[in-house]
Amino acid sequence: MSTLQNVDAAPLVDVRGLVKHYAHRTGPLGWLTRRSGKTVKAVNHASFSIARGETLGLIGESGCGKSTLGRAVLRLHEPTAGKVLFDGVDVTSLDAKALKRMRSRMQIVFQDPYSSLNPRRTVEQIVSLPLQLQGGVQAREIRDRVAFMMESVGLKADYLRRYPHQFSGGQRQRIGIARALIANPAFLVCDEPVSALDVSIQAQVIQLLENLKRERGLTYLFISHDIGVIGYVSNRIAVMYLGEIVETGLSQGVLEHPAHPYTQALLSAAPRVDELVERRHRIELHGELPSPLNPPGGCKFHTRCPHAQDICRKEAPATVAVSATHSVACHLYR
Numbered sequence: 009m010s011t012l013q014n015v016d017a018a019p020l021v022d023v024r025g026l027v028k029h030y031a032h033r034t035g036p037l038g039w040l041t042r043r044s045g046k047t048v049k050a051v052n053h054a055s056f057s058i059a060r061g062e063t064l065g066l067i068g069e070s071g072c073g074k075s076t077l078g079r080a081v082l083r084l085h086e087p088t089a090g091k092v093l094f095d096g097v098d099v100t101s102l103d104a105k106a107l108k109r110m111r112s113r114m115q116i117v118f119q120d121p122y123s124s125l126n127p128r129r130t131v132e133q134i135v136s137l138p139l140q141l142q143g144g145v146q147a148r149e150i151r152d153r154v155a156f157m158m159e160s161v162g163l164k165a166d167y168l169r170r171y172p173h174q175f176s177g178g179q180r181q182r183i184g185i186a187r188a189l190i191a192n193p194a195f196l197v198c199d200e201p202v203s204a205l206d207v208s209i210q211a212q213v214i215q216l217l218e219n220l221k222r223e224r225g226l227t228y229l230f231i232s233h234d235i236g237v238i239g240y241v242s243n244r245i246a247v248m249y250l251g252e253i254v255e256t257g258l259s260q261g262v263l264e265h266p267a268h269p270y271t272q273a274l275l276s277a278a279p280r281v282d283e284l285v286e287r288r289h290r291i292e293l294h295g296e297l298p299s300p301l302n303p304p305g306g307c308k309f310h311t312r313c314p315h316a317q318d319i320c321r322k323e324a325p326a327t328v329a330v331s332a333t334h335s336v337a338c339h340l341y342r
C-alpha cells in the first residue's frame with residue numbers, strides 16, 4: 009500500500025451525489041446509431057473525497073461505471089446531477105472559459121495508449137497540446153517544457169519528431185503521462201493506465217506514476233479492475249458496483265476487513281494482494297453484472313449476493329460507518 013505524501017486535511021477533490029445518465033443508442037456504430045428511448049444509469053449518487061497528496065483507488069468490474077465516473081469528475085462527460093468541488097471551486101458550475109483554465113489543474117491518463125494518441129501528430133504536438141489549449145506560453149518555452157517532460161517520463165527528448173506508431177505500448181503510455189503532466193496539474197485521473205499493457209511493462213508504468221506523484225505532490229483518482237494494482241497504489245479504496253459506491257475506507261482496512269459482500273468476493277478471487285491480506289475462502293459470484301439500462305431495485309447487488317434477504321430486494325441500503333475511516337452500503341450493517 010502506498011504511503012501518504014503531503015496529505016492535507018482539506019480535500020482537494022470533493023464529489024457529492026454525482027449522477028451520470030445518458031440516452032442509450034442502438035444500431036450500427038458511428039452516426040448511424042439512433043436513440044432507443046432507454047436510459048443508461050451509469051453513475052448514481054456517487055460521493056467521495058480525495059485529500060491532497062492522496063491516491064484514492066476506485067475498483068469494480070468492467071462496465072460498472074468507473075471510467076464514466078472519472079470522466080464526469082473532470083467534466084469530460086457532463087454530469088446529470090451532483091457537484092464536484094475542486095480546491096473549493098464547484099467545477100460543475102464553471103462556464104466554458106473557466107473550465108478550460110481549470111483543466112490545466114485536472115488531467116487524465118487514458119486506458120488505451122494505442123487509441124488515445126492521434127496517429128497523425130508528432131510526439132511534440134501531442135505532449136504540448138494542453139499548453140497550446142491553455143494559451144499564453146511562448147513557443148520556445150513550450151519546446152523546453154516538452155523536452156523536460158519527456159525526460160521526466162523516461163523518454164529521450166530527441167524522440168519529439170516521431171509519430172505514435174514508432175513506439176511500444178509502454179512508451180506510448182509514457183507519452184500519455186507526459187501530455188497529462190505538461191501543464192503542471194495538481195490532480196490526475198488515472199483510468200486503467202496499465203490494463204492495456206504487457207504484464208512485464210505494467211510495474212514500470214505504475215512505478216513511474218508513483219515517482220511522479222511523490223516528486224510533484226500529485227493527487228490521484230486511480231481506476232482499475234485489478235485489486236492487486238489498487239492495493240499497491242492506493243491510500244484509500246472506493247468499491248463500485250453498478251454505478252454506486254458500496255464501500256470506502258483506508259486501503260488496509262478494506263483489504264484486511266472487507267465489509268461489503270461484493271468486496272469480499274472480489275478479494276477472495278484475487279491472488280494475495282500483499283503480506284497483510286490472508287488468502288480467503290473463495291466466494292463465487294454467480295451471474296453477470298446486471299445491465300445499467302435496467303438495474304435491479306433495492307440493493308443492486310441482491311441478484312448475486314450470497315447474503316441477500318427480503319429487505320435487500322425492496323430497499324436500497326443506506327451508507328453506514330463501520331469504523332471512523334470505513335463505510336459500507338449494506339443492510340447487514342443496519
Ligand code: SF4
Nearest residue numbers: 307310313320338339
Ligand atoms: Fe447483500 Fe443485502 Fe448487503 Fe446488498 S444489502 S450486499 S444484497 S446483504
